[in-house]
Amino acid sequence: MKATATQQADLLSLANLDLQITRSKVAIKNLSAGTQFAELRQAQRDLAAKIIAARNALDTVDLELKRSEADLQLVEQRIAKDEQRLNSTNNSKDAQGIQSELESLARRKSDLEDIELEILDQQENARAVYATVSTDKNAVDDELGAAEARDEAELVKLRSGLDLLSNDRAQQASRLASDLLELYEKKASRGVAVARLVGRECGACRITLGATAFNELEALAQDDIATCPECQAILVR
Numbered sequence: 001m002k003a004t005a006t007q008q009a010d011l012l013s014l015a016n017l018d019l020q021i022t023r024s025k026v027a028i029k030n031l032s033a034g035t036q037f038a039e040l041r042q043a044q045r046d047l048a049a050k051i052i053a054a055r056n057a058l059d060t061v062d063l064e065l066k067r068s069e070a071d072l073q074l075v076e077q078r079i080a081k082d083e084q085r086l087n088s089t090n091n092s093k094d095a096q097g098i099q100s101e102l103e104s105l106a107r108r109k110s111d112l113e114d115i116e117l118e119i120l121d122q123q124e125n126a127r128a129v130y131a132t133v134s135t136d137k138n139a140v141d142d143e144l145g146a147a148e149a150r151d152e153a154e155l156v157k158l159r160s161g162l163d164l165l166s167n168d169r170a171q172q173a174s175r176l177a178s179d180l181l182e183l184y185e186k187k188a189s190r191g192v193a194v195a196r197l198v199g200r201e202c203g204a205c206r207i208t209l210g211a212t213a214f215n216e217l218e219a220l221a222q223d224d225i226a227t228c229p230e231c232q233a234i235l236v237r
């Protein structure tokens with residue numbers, strides 16, 4: 001089969017388009033898979049679980065604080081009542097009993113106040129943990145959102161690029177004689193169909209031709225189709 005210099009250039013140009021199309025399809029496939037976000041999505045899940053735990057811890061502390069405040073209130077009411085009773089009694093024995101109860105209530109009040117301070121401390125810590133985890137979660141959400149938007153824009157660009165390449169490819173293929181196109185498609189189904197011969201190196205398989213093979217290629221007429229003896233690609237000289 002023969003191919004003029006122009007036809008050989010057209011074949012090479014078709015091969016270049018096919019190479020770009022393949023690369024573009026691979027890039028689209030990789031971006032569409034979304035695996036580039038696996039780490040961020042895992043971090044997002046971990047932080048979501050941590051937020052729930054932090055929220056639960058904070059709720060528990062809030063509840064403990066309410067209970068402790070209620071306990072303290074009861075003791076304070078009891079103290080007020082006892083003081084009233086103490087002021088209104090004339091019986092010294094009763095007064096002694098009330099006095100002793102007031103002392104024990106004062107100890108109880110002091111204990112409860114200590115407990116409340118401790119709980120307030122825990123509440124502050126729990127709030128800080130919740131705030132930190134929330135901030136981290138928001139940061140990961142933002143990062144993931146931005147990365148997804150960036151990749152989505154890149155996908156739109158790649159897809160429209162692929163449309164253009166496919167149109168170019170169709171036009172380029174229609175310019176070729178049908179027997180040449182058939183030969184091209186057959187070779188393309190197995191690998192790189194056409195490549196340039198650079199020095200003695202095949203541009204498709206990168207193997208340097210031996211002296212005999214190279215001399216055979218050199219001896220061919222300019223419009224003869226040269227083939228790489230290693231990978232069977234059409235070699236454009």
Ligand SMILES: [Zn+2]
Nearest residue numbers: 202205228231
């Ligand atoms: Zn080759």
